[in-house]
Every structure is written in C-alpha cells, then in structure tokens.
Amino acid sequence: MVEFIVRRSMRAILTIWIAITVTFFLLRLLPGDPTLLVVEGDMTPEMQQALREQYGLDKPMLTQYWLYLVELVQGNLGTSFRQLQPVTEIILSRLPWTLLLAGSAFVLTILLGIPLGVYAAAHRGKRVDRIVQMFGITGHALFVPSIAILLLVVAGSMLGWFPIGGAIDPDTRGLAAYFSLFHHLALPLFSLVIVQLGPYALTLRTNMLEVLGEDYIKSARGRGLSPQRTLWRHALRNAILPALTLMGLQLGTLVGGAVLTETVFAYPGVGRLIYEAVGQLDYPLLQGAFIMLAITVVVANLITDVLSMLLNPRIRT
Amino acid sequence: MNSRNFRPRHLRGAVVATAVAALLAGCGLNEGNGDSGASGGGGGSTTLRIGTTTDVANFNPLQSLSKTDSWILNAMYPHLLRIDGDAKKVPDLATGYTYENDGKRAVFTLREDFVWSDGTPVTSADVKYSAETIMKYKLGNVAAKLTWVESIETPDAKTVAFNLSQAYAPFAEGVGFWMAVVPKHVFEKAGDISKFANDSGWVGAGAYILESATPGQRYVMKRNDKYPHAPAGGAKVETVEYRVYPDVNTMQLALRNGDIDLMGTPVPASAVSSFANDSKIKLQEVGSLGFAHITYNVTNKHLAKPEVRRALSMVVNTDSIIKTVLQGEAQPMVGPISPTFTDYDNTELKAYPFDPAGARKLLEDSGYADKNGDGMLDDLDLEMVCDQSNPNLTRVAQVVREEAAKAGIKLTAACVERNTFLSRTKSGDYDIDVSQWAVFDNPMDQLRSTYLSSNPGGINYNLVKDDKLDKLINDTAGTTDPEQFKTKIKEIDAYVHDQALLTPLYVEKIRFAYNAGKFTGFAPSPSDLLGMVTGYSLAQVKPVG
Numbered sequence: 074m075v076e077f078i079v080r081r082s083m084r085a086i087l088t089i090w091i092a093i094t095v096t097f098f099l100l101r102l103l104p105g106d107p108t109l110l111v112v113e114g115d116m117t118p119e120m121q122q123a124l125r126e127q128y129g130l131d132k133p134m135l136t137q138y139w140l141y142l143v144e145l146v147q148g149n150l151g152t153s154f155r156q157l158q159p160v161t162e163i164i165l166s167r168l169p170w171t172l173l174l175a176g177s178a179f180v181l182t183i184l185l186g187i188p189l190g191v192y193a194a195a196h197r198g199k200r201v202d203r204i205v206q207m208f209g210i211t212g213h214a215l216f217v218p219s220i221a222i223l224l225l226v227v228a229g230s231m232l233g234w235f236p237i238g239g240a241i242d243p244d245t246r247g248l249a250a251y252f253s254l255f256h257h258l259a260l261p262l263f264s265l266v267i268v269q270l271g272p273y274a275l276t277l278r279t280n281m282l283e284v285l286g287e288d289y290i291k292s293a294r295g296r297g298l299s300p301q302r303t304l305w306r307h308a309l310r311n312a313i314l315p316a317l318t319l320m321g322l323q324l325g326t327l328v329g330g331a332v333l334t335e336t337v338f339a340y341p342g343v344g345r346l347i348y349e350a351v352g353q354l355d356y357p358l359l360q361g362a363f364i365m366l367a368i369t370v371v372v373a374n375l376i377t378d379v380l381s382m383l384l385n386p387r388i389r390t
Numbered sequence: 391m392n393s394r395n396f397r398p399r400h401l402r403g404a405v406v407a408t409a410v411a412a413l414l415a416g417c418g419l420n421e422g423n424g425d426s427g428a429s430g431g432g433g434g435s436t437t438l439r440i441g442t443t444t445d446v447a448n449f450n451p452l453q454s455l456s457k458t459d460s461w462i463l464n465a466m467y468p469h470l471l472r473i474d475g476d477a478k479k480v481p482d483l484a485t486g487y488t489y490e491n492d493g494k495r496a497v498f499t500l501r502e503d504f505v506w507s508d509g510t511p512v513t514s515a516d517v518k519y520s521a522e523t524i525m526k527y528k529l530g531n532v533a534a535k536l537t538w539v540e541s542i543e544t545p546d547a548k549t550v551a552f553n554l555s556q557a558y559a560p561f562a563e564g565v566g567f568w569m570a571v572v573p574k575h576v577f578e579k580a581g582d583i584s585k586f587a588n589d590s591g592w593v594g595a596g597a598y599i600l601e602s603a604t605p606g607q608r609y610v611m612k613r614n615d616k617y618p619h620a621p622a623g624g625a626k627v628e629t630v631e632y633r634v635y636p637d638v639n640t641m642q643l644a645l646r647n648g649d650i651d652l653m654g655t656p657v658p659a660s661a662v663s664s665f666a667n668d669s670k671i672k673l674q675e676v677g678s679l680g681f682a683h684i685t686y687n688v689t690n691k692h693l694a695k696p697e698v699r700r701a702l703s704m705v706v707n708t709d710s711i712i713k714t715v716l717q718g719e720a721q722p723m724v725g726p727i728s729p730t731f732t733d734y735d736n737t738e739l740k741a742y743p744f745d746p747a748g749a750r751k752l753l754e755d756s757g758y759a760d761k762n763g764d765g766m767l768d769d770l771d772l773e774m775v776c777d778q779s780n781p782n783l784t785r786v787a788q789v790v791r792e793e794a795a796k797a798g799i800k801l802t803a804a805c806v807e808r809n810t811f812l813s814r815t816k817s818g819d820y821d822i823d824v825s826q827w828a829v830f831d832n833p834m835d836q837l838r839s840t841y842l843s844s845n846p847g848g849i850n851y852n853l854v855k856d857d858k859l860d861k862l863i864n865d866t867a868g869t870t871d872p873e874q875f876k877t878k879i880k881e882i883d884a885y886v887h888d889q890a891l892l893t894p895l896y897v898e899k900i901r902f903a904y905n906a907g908k909f910t911g912f913a914p915s916p917s918d919l920l921g922m923v924t925g926y927s928l929a930q931v932k933p934v935g
Contacts (some may be wrong), residue, residue, distance in 0.1 A: 103810025109816050120528040123798050127584055155447040155456075157587040166605060222639060230643045243608055339635045341606020348636060349444050354809060376606040 077382055085375045091137035092367035093145070097138055101358050107154055107354040124262045128356075130155055141360070150364070151357035154348075160361035164343060168365060170240055171342035174334070175327045177258065178265035183320065187313070188344050190277025194285060194312075195304055205278065209271035219336040221264045228260060235260050238339030260339040265330055269323060276319050287311075302310070314385055321377035325370045394627035410709075411694050434752045436628040438909060438931060440923060441641040441650040445605050445634055449588040450576075451868055452520065452529045455917050461654055462609055462632060463570065466594035468512065470498055471566030471925055473831065477730050477916045479679055480617070482926070483571055483595075489591065493557030493870040498566070500548040503618040507592075507599045514708055516545035519574035521552070521565070527584040535564040535835075551821075557868040559875055560834040563842040567831050573596075597925030598630050608633050617929055625929040645671065652904040656918050659719040659782070674905035675899055677730045677916035680827040681723055682783060682895040684774075684790070685851045690821050692770060696873035699890035702822075703742035704749035705793040706893050714783045716896060723894035725883040726840075727833045730897060730916060733876050734833040736883035742890070746796040753798065760798060767798040775814055776824040778805040786895065787824045817849055823851050826898075829919050833879050838863055841886065852891050859885060910934050 078312075108124040125131045129140070142152060150160035193205035229237045242253040284375040285308055286292060293303045299377065332344035339345075343362050442461060450455035451463040464781055482500045504512035504519070521542055524532050536552040545551065554561060558586040576593045578587040592600045597620065598611035609632040613625050635641035642661060644650045646668065655913065657665065658671060665671045671683070684706065686693040693699060712720045724741045727734050750767070758767040776787045787803040794801045814820050830836040839848045842863050843855040862885060866878035886892070902914070902922045911932040912922045923929075 082475060103809065104807070105813045106816075108814050110809070120533055123528045123584075152585075157448060157450070157453075157585055158589065163605070170606070225640060225643055230647055237647050237649050238640045239607060239633065241607075243604060309925065316645075336636045337640060339633075339637070339640055341604075341634070345606060349447075352808070353447065388895075 074382070078379060081375055081378050081384070085371045088371050089367055090363070092362055092371075093142075094138075096275075096360055096363045096367075097141060098134070100354075100359055101134060101137075101200065103354070105354055107248070110353055117353060145364075150361035153358045154355045155353050156355075156358070161358050163362050164346070164365050167341060167343045167346050170340060171328070171331055171335070171344060172369075174261055174265070174342060175324070175331050176256065177262050178269060178327055179320070179324060181262065181266050182269045182273055182323075185266070186273025187277055187309070187316070189274040190316075191281055191304060191309055191312075193274065193278045194281030196301075197282060197328040202278075205274055209278075211271070212267050212269075212270035215268050217264055217268055217333045218337050220267060221334055224260045224264055225337070240341050244246060257340075261334045261340050263340075264334050265327060267329065272319060272323065273316060277312060277316050280315050281308055284308045284312045314381060317377055317381050317384070321374040324373045327368060328366050360375060395466040424429045426751045429458055436626070436933065437631055438627045438652065438928065439631045439633055439650045440654045441635045441644060442609075442632045442654045443634070443638065443641070445607060446603065449592070449600075449603075449833075450583070450586050452524055452532075452572060452583060452590075458654070460919060461923045462600060462611065464596070465598045465611065465630070465923065465928060466592060466596045466600055467570040467572055468504060468595050468925075469567060469570060470500075470517070471563065473567060473679075473915045473920060475676070475913065475915060477679065479567060479831075482566075483517075484566060487562040487566065489557075489562070489870050490551075491553075493868060494554045495551055495558065495816075496554065496562045496565075497549065497551045498562070498882045500550070501618060502548060503616075504654075505616045506576075506595050506597050507614055507616070508530065508576075510573065510575075511547070512571065512573075512595050513547040514550040514810050515547070516571050516574045517550045518542045518544050519578065520569060523572075523577070523583050524569065525892045527582075529584065530603065532565065532569045534657065534922050535568060539927055557870060559867055559870055560832045563733070563773050563832050564835050566653070566784040575673070596860075597625060600811070606634060617925070619926050620929040626911075626932045627928060630928055642903070645905065648905070651908055652922060653902060654923050656855055656900045656921070657903045659717050659898070660731050662717075662719060662901060670905055670907035671903050673765065673903050674912060674914055674922060676914045676921055678728065678897045679730060679829045679831060679919070681916040682720075682786070682826040683723075683824075683896065684723060684893040685823040685825070686850070686891060687818065687821055687823070688891070689818065689853045690772070692772065693821060695756065696889055697752055698770075700742060701749040701752045701756075702794065703890050703893040704745050704752070705799065706742075706790055706895070707793060708741070710744075711786055712787060712896050715748055716790065718903075720896035721899070722896055724887070726837070726892060727879070727883050728830070731802045731833050734883070736880040736887075739884060739887050742893070744793075746793055749797040749799075751924055763797065766795070766800050770798070771802070772798045772821040773802045773804050774804065774822040774824050775811060775820040775857050776805040777808050777811040779808045780826065782898075783824050783826060790824070818851075818853055829917050834867060834875075836848045837879070837882050838867060838885075841882075841891070841911045854891060856889075859889075908934055916932050 107128060108121050129137060141151070152158065153160055153163060156163060165275050188244070189205050193202040196202050225237060229235045237343050241250060245253045254299065254337065290303060290308055331342060332347055335342045335344035336348045347359065347362045350362065393616045421439065422510050442458050444458045446459050446462055447456050448459055450462065453461065470482060470484040471479045472482040474480045482501055483504055485494055485501055487498045489496055500512065500514060504514060521539065524530065525536050525539065538556055538558055540555050541553045543551045573593050577583060577586065589603070594614065595619045597614055599614050600609060602610045602611045610628040613628050615624055617625065635648055638655060638658060641653055641655065645653055662673065665673055674845060686699050688694045688700065708722045712718060714720060721729060721793060723729065725736050725739045727736065729735045753767055758770055760766060761768050774787050774791070775782045777785055784805045787805055791801040791803050815823055838845060841852065841854060842849055843850065843860055843861050862882050866875065866882060869875045869878055900918055900921065903920065909931050911930050913927040913930045914922050915924055915927065922932060
C-alpha cells in the first residue's frame with residue numbers, strides 16, 4: 074500500500090511540474106505583450122524596455138523559466154506585474170472563497186447525485202427514472218453563465234430572495250455574517266450544482282443497474298435481505314467505485330466552472346482573479362493561480378486514487 | 391481495509407471540511423473591516439455605493455493607468471487641473487498657469503488651502519517630486535508628456551515652473567490634467583517608486599481618502615474634510631464605497647435592487663431602454679473624449695493612395711451605423727477632431743458622401759479594374775482588424791465589409807481577442823484598423839500622437855510620414871497665441887480630412903445610471919474615465935430629502 078501511495082505521489086508531482094511548465098510557456102506564447110497593456114497611448118521604446126526589464130521579460134525565455142523554477146522551489150511565486158504585490162499573498166486571500174464555493178458544490182453534488190442515481194436505478198423505466206435522466210442530460214448541457222444570469226434575474230432581482238453578487242455583507246458581524254455568507258453562496262452554489270449533478274446521477278444509475286443484475290444481489294434478496302438494505306448497503310457499495318473516479322475528474326471541471334460563476338456572481342475567488350489577470354496578461358499572477366488550482370485538483374485526485382484503492386484492493390497492483 | 395469499511399461518515403467528513411472552510415472564509419473576511427460609515431450596511435444616505443468592474447490593480451497613482459483604478463485614485467490625489475462638464479480645463483490644485491520665455495517655461499501657481507490628510511500642506515515640492523519621479527522611472531503615459539522638461543523650479547512653496555526644451559502649447563493642459571500629485575514626504579520613503587504598491591496607510595488631498603480595501607469585494611473611502619472644492623458646509627456624502635461587479639449585467643441588477651446607488655461604468659447602448667420604466671433610476675448623459683474611427687495603414691501599397699482611402703470613406707454609411715448598430719446612441723463625426731472640442735472642430739468640413747457606386751468609379755478612374763469579371767476590383771483585397779470585445783465595432787466592421795463589396799472592394803474583417811488586437815496594431819500588422827480612441831484631453835496631443843512621424847512610441851496607426859503634416863503639427867505645437875492655435879488646429883483638421891487618413895465614425899453617447907431617489911447633485915465630466923466619479927463630482931453629491 075505504501076508503495077502504491079508513493080508511486081501515485083510521484084506521479085502527482087510530475088503532473089504538477091508538467092502543469093507548471095505548460096502554463097509558463099503557454100502564457101508567453103499567447104499573442105500580446107504585457108507592457109503594451111500598462112500604457113495605452115504614447116509609450117516610448119525606452120519606457121517599454123524599462124517595463125520589460127522590470128518584469129524580467131528582457132531575458133531569454135529558458136532563462137526566465139529556470140529563474141522561475143528556482144524561485145518556485147523556494148516557495149516564491151513571484152510578484153504581480155500590475156499589483157506589485159507577492160502572488161502568494163494575493164492568491165491566498167482569494168483561495169478560501171473558491172474552496173468554499175467549489176468544496177460546497179462538490180459535497181452537495183455528491184449528497185444529491187448519489188441518492189438520485191440509486192433511486193432512478195431502483196425505479197428503472199418508471200417516471201422518476203425518466204425525470205432523473207432528462208434532468209441529468211439537460212443539466213449537463215447547460216452553460217454555467219446562462220444559468221447563473223437566469224438565477225440572478227429570477228431569484229435575485231425579480232423575487233428578491235438572494236443578494237445580487239458578492240460573497241458577504243461586509244458590515245455584518247457574528248452569526249449575521251455567517252447567515253450573510255450562506256445567503257450570498259446560495260445562487261453561485263446552485264449554478265454549479267445544477268450543472269454538475271447530471272453526470273453523477275447518470276453514472277451512478279448506470280453502475281447501479283449493472284450491479285443490481287449481479288448474482289450476489291439476487292442471492293442477497295433470496296436470503297431475505299430487505300430491498301432497501303440490499304440496495305443501499307450492498308449494491309451501492311460496489312456501484313460507487315466508478316463514481317469515485319468521476320468525483321476526482323469532476324473537481325477539475327468544478328474549478329473551471331468557478332471562473333465563470335465567480336465572474337457573473339461577483340464572487341471574490343481565484344476564478345475571478347484569473348479572469349482579471351488574463352485581460353492584463355499578468356504572467357506571475359496567472360501562473361500562480363494555475364499552479365494553486367492544479368495542485369488542488371491533483372491532490373484531490375490523489376486522495377480519490379487512495380480512497381479507491383482502499384475500497385478496492387485489486388487496484389493496488 | 392476493504393469495501394466493507396466504506397461508511398457514510400466519509401461523506402460527513404467532507405461536509406465538515408467544507409463547513410470549516412466556510413468558517414475560515416467567514417472569519418477572515420469581516421474581522422477588521424471597520425465600520426462603513428454612519429449608514430452602515432443599511433444603505434443610508436451618507437454612504438454612496440458605486441459599482442466598479444474590476445479590483446484596483448495598482449494603488450500607486452504615478453504608475454496606474456487602469457480606468458477603474460483612476461476612479462478611486464483620482465478622488466484621492468489632486469491634479470493641477472481638472473476637466474469640467476464642457477471639456478474645458480479648469481483649476482484644481484493650481485489656481486492657474488502662464489507661459490513665459492516664448493512658451494518654453496510653464497509656471498503653475500498653487501492654491502493655499504490644499505492639505506494632505508495627515509495635516510501636511512500640499513506644496514510645489516510635491517508637484518516637483520511627482521514630475522521628477524515620473525521622469526526618472528518613465529512611469530505611465532505622463533512620462534511622454536514630460537518629454538520636453540529640462541528642469542523644474544520651485545521659487546516658493548506655491549509656485550512651480552517647468553523649463554522646456556521647446557515650446558509646446560498644450561504642455562500645461564496635458565501635464566496639469568494627467569499628472570497626479572503625490573505627497574513627497576510619504577512616497578520618498580518608499581525607495582524605488584516603480585516597485586511601490588502604496589497599498590495601505592493612504593495619505594491624500596483629494597475629496598475622499600481610501601480607508602480600507604477588501605480585494606474582490608469593496609473599497610471604502612472616507613470624506614476629506616479639508617478638501618477645498620467641497621461646497622460650503624462640506625461634502626454631504628461621508629463614505630464612498632466601491633463594490634466590484636465584473637459583469638455589467640450583474641451590476642445593472644444590483645442598481646435596480648438597491649445594492650448600489652451608481653454604476654461607475656456606462657450603461658451599454660443596448661441596455662439604455664431597459665431603464666426607461668424604472669422611476670427611481672436616472673440616466674445622466676455626459677460627453678465623450680474619444681471616438682470610433684477607421685484608420686488606414688498607408689504603408690500598404692493600395693492604402694498609400696489618397697483615392698483608395700477616399701473611396702473607402704465613401705462606402706461607410708455613418709448615419710446608418712449610428713441608427714442600426716448604436717441604436718441612435720451616438721453623434722456623427724466628419725473631421726479628426728471630436729465635436730466635443732467645440733473650439734477646434736472644423737465645422738466647415740463636409741463628410742464624404744455614402745456612395746458605393748461613386749467609390750467604384752473613383753477607383754476605376756485611378757486604374758483599378760475588374761479584369762476577371764467576378765464583380766470585384768482585382769488586387770484590392772484588404773484586411774480590417776478590430777477588437778472583438780467591442781461588439782459595436784465588430785458589427786461596424788461587418789457592415790462596412792458588406793458595403794465595400796458593392797464598390798468592388800474586398801475587405802476581410804479580422805475581429806480578434808483584445809491582446810492580439812493591441813499587439814497587431816502596435817506592430818503595424820494590419821491594413822485597416824477599426825477601433826475607438828478612449829480619451830484625448832486636447833486636440834493638439836491627439837494630432838501629435840496620431841500623425842507626427844517623428845514621435846517614437848506614439849499612436850500613429852496610419853504609419854504616415856508626411857512632411858507637410860509634420861510641419862503643420864510642429865508649427866502648431868509651438869503656437870502659444872490661443873486664436874492662432876485654434877486656426878492652425880483647424881488647418882490640420884482639414885488636411886487630414888482631405889487626405890482621408892481616417893474615416894471618423896461616431897462619438898458614442900455615454901450614459902451613467904444612478905438612483906435619483908437617493909442622491910442628486912453630481913457634477914459629471916466627459917468620458918467614462920471621469921464621468922460621475924471624479925473627486926470634485928462626488929464632493930458635490932447630496933442625499934435626496
């Protein structure tokens with residue numbers, strides 16, 4: 074087991090290094106020059122050169138890459154071109170919001186997706202099954218900003234049930250602050266969940282249908298176990314393994330979806346930071362944000378792998 | 391461990407972890423936020439809440455050029471001059487300026503009553519320090535405006551003189567308007583100003599001083615009771631709070647819902663009518679300091695010919711574009727100077743008529759022909775670049791392409807991502823540039839930047855090298871007599887129009903939406919750079935009732 078975890082951890086480190094390298098070169102291959110975005114209008118060649126030197130862009134690209142890796146190993150993500158502040162500080166001030174949003178969406182999707190998938194499989198061909206399938210496919214086909222705007226207009230503006238954007242009312246304190254926090258979280262959370270729920274429910278439904286046809290399930294029923302116990306304790310336990318893999322994969326999609334959701338809902342997370350940094354070609358900030366998100370997704374997948382291994386020892390080999 | 395060990399408690403653990411994240415986020419946010427003013431979060435009358443689209447990227451006013459940064463920073467740091475509602479320069483920190491030594495010495499006198507928020511008087515030393523720092527570190531676009539400065543003198547605490555290598559008529563206007571004056575006693579302690587973030591402990595002398603910044607959420611500014619341009623009795627709004635809404639649609643909903651009182655960003659033309667039935671929301675129209683245009687790269691062998699440029703101008707139906715694309719929310723332009731500058735706009739110029747058939751004839755008379763009979767003039771195949779983030783200009787490019795085809799001119803519209811667009815226009819990689827100038831504060835700077843061939847780093851997107859035009863510009867730039875200056879600007883205006891170096895399109899109407907049921911008294915200035923949110927304007931605002 075230890076060997077398995079070490080092997081997977083090494084693979085995770087390699088993945089993160091590849092993500093860092095690809096991000097570094099990809100950003101610099103993008104059309105545009107960050108210095109041109111600092112000064113609109115008159116900008117002498119001397120001014121542009123001074124900025125390039127300040128940003129470290131005057132050095133050859135491989136030198137820039139090496140210097141970046143050296144700093145990174147020491148835990149330094151660099152200084153933002155535009156904000157002139159350490160990238161680590163900027164990102165860490167935003168990361169809790171993204172973790173809260175994406176984490177809540179992740180948990181809620183599982184809590185809703187699993188019962189829906191199980192229930193649909195148990196009622197195969199019936200109305201509830203058809204509704205779950207239709208909802209799953211429709212939800213997955215929805216574009217996050219579209220559903221986000223719709224929710225804002227209907228639940229935020231027309232009905233006035235939820236605030237328009239933001240993460241918390243800054244003037245609240247104590248319990249009122251926590252109420253405000255969840256009040257502001259509701260709509261962005263619902264936007265992400267409604268889009269993410271479909272794949273879970275449908276995957277679990279398919280797995281359950283397969284497992285429910287297995288001999289040991291028929292045998293369990295034959296032994297007189299209650300249908301509920303057979304369904305939730307025996308069938309689900311085996312059907313959930315592929316869904317576990319899906320959870321790891323979906324986390325990446327969830328983090329990607331947060332960029333759009335945070336922008337529409339004016340939510341102050343890393344996703345919105347990325348959105349703004351892209352427009353400014355702020356390389357250090359973009360690199361830092363991508364690395365943080367890559368680490369989050371890779372670590373989550375590593376945990377998923379370990380969990381899968383613990384649940385299914387055959388994976389160890 | 392095997393599958394029998396899987397229990398719902400794993401899920402419960404995940405739920406608990408999320409709850410902990412929520413608690414951490416909650417804890418870290420509102421602690422130390424301080425009070426937001428007398429009205430608190432209830433949206434009372436002394437807190438004016440303004441929607442902005444992005445966070446403050448840079449708090450250093452000597453460096454920052456972002457429009458949204460300037461909304462906050464310009465209210466905090468004084469400028470020698472400001473622009474009033476009629477696009478005229480009027481005194482701000484300065485009481486006025488004069489030119490001496492045949493225009494080679496610009497002398498500003500400062501008001502006596504400007505005081506930094508820490509109690510230190512604002513003096514000529516602060517102005518000198520600000521200008522010299524910009525020159526030393528080549529900061530922002532102001533560095534280009536200080537090109538001619540040889541030395542700066544401060545004969546006394548309220549006089550500052552700029553000695554120039556050559557006379558440049560709008561020098562004082564340009565520097566006076568664009569250059570923020572910072573407190574020397576604070577900034578000089580920072581060392582290398584190019585790396586100074588200035589992100590806390592703000593000391594300003596403008597109408598409002600930043601008190602706290604919560605990135606991603608809000609920026610709270612407090613009234614500066616020492617601000618001398620406030621009305622008698624002081625500014626009525628005690629707290630100005632900027633709230634960040636990256637999506638303009640969300641910001642509109644926030645205004646309707648009462649979450650904010652003013653949209654800092656203009657209302658898109660397509661959304662103007664949606665506010666018509668909202669009795670509490672008022673739209674305030676302000677002038678524009680920019681304009682949309684089609685500019686021709688004269689290094690292209692076809693576009694080097696004035697006849698081709700004139701023919702292209704004849705396939706642009708400006709009135710129709712304004713009516714259909716802008717839904718009437720714009721004013722047409724004829725010459726290269728915006729009608730906003732009434733003293734300089736040459737009203738005798740006549741627009742090129744919209745006449746695709748006439749354009750084709752003009753081109754055929756110039757030697758172009760359709761030898762292969764495909765309806766298009768041979769070889770006349772040009773590419774228009776535009777910024778796809780500007781939906782109006784993207785549509786304009788499509789309309790012009792269709793009209794040009796009727797004249798036998800093949801145009802390809804390449805509307806690309808903004809950074810690509812900027813990169814291509816800066817490197818001259820285009821035939822035709824369809825874009826929009828954001829802010830020109832004076833016509834001379836505009837003409838010099840856009841047409842003078844010897845202006846390195848300028849925005850001569852025509853890439854034109856015309857000796858006559860250079861001579862006209864240089865001659866006008868050194869003219870300090872106001873009437874002669876206006877006449878010469880109009881001459882350049884006429885020459886550029888005759889040469890059809892550009893096809894001016896329109897000056898877009900800018901409208902700001904605010905809650906007129908709660909606040910009144912804004913003193914707006916032209917452009918979305920200034921708009922409703924200058925320090926001067928905010929200091930005049932009063933709660934209703």
